[in-house]
Amino acid sequence: EAEVAQSPRYKITEKSQAVAFWCDPISGHATLYWYRQILGQGPELLVQFQDESVVDDSQLPKDRFSAERLKGVDSTLKIQPAELGDSAMYLCASSTGQGSHAWTGELFFGEGSRLTVL
């Protein structure tokens, strides 16, 4: 069964360092999402792509976070510099595009990247 791949699964870094997370969505899924989940809370959307275009990055702290999906397939989320408050699980998800006849609204999540900032 097709899965959303994320790496690394775990990352420990010191504050002020740069961190990058990678996501490979399910093949053919036009929409890709990055969510941040702080322990004990629900996921919060950071950025949403439709193909290679950003459709929503309203909650992305743009002074330190950046995201790209250059060819409309895999995506990278970067944090520079990392702060203590960035410690969280970073979840990538994908779905078929809304214009697709196959769209169900269901998101498929990867296993996440757990970030610890010391």
Next chain:
Amino acid sequence: SQQGEEDPQALSIQEGENATMNCSYKTSINNLQWYRQNSGRGLVHLILIRSNEREKHSGRLRVTLDTSKKSSSLLITASRAADTASYFCATSRVEGDAGGTSYGKLTFGQGTILTVHP
């Protein structure tokens, strides 16, 4: 910002009992979805109910939606120890980006932690 609020925050029951979780939201929605998350893992889609539906079943799951009260409930019947997990409701709305493109946005609640004791 998270639209859904879930109740209770934590629920502890014995195997075989039913578990009911509630979700309230604030704005109009296209559909409402429930997801499950095992500790330290990604989220898994359970069920989706559209705004024009009132009740939906899937195996041991029953979801209701009351759009007049802006609330939903998830019932898990005959619970098992393997049902132990966090459960999140997520509301889907159509939003528009600066370029006039419409897209679906999924916003998660804070979740209910369900513990089923053998």
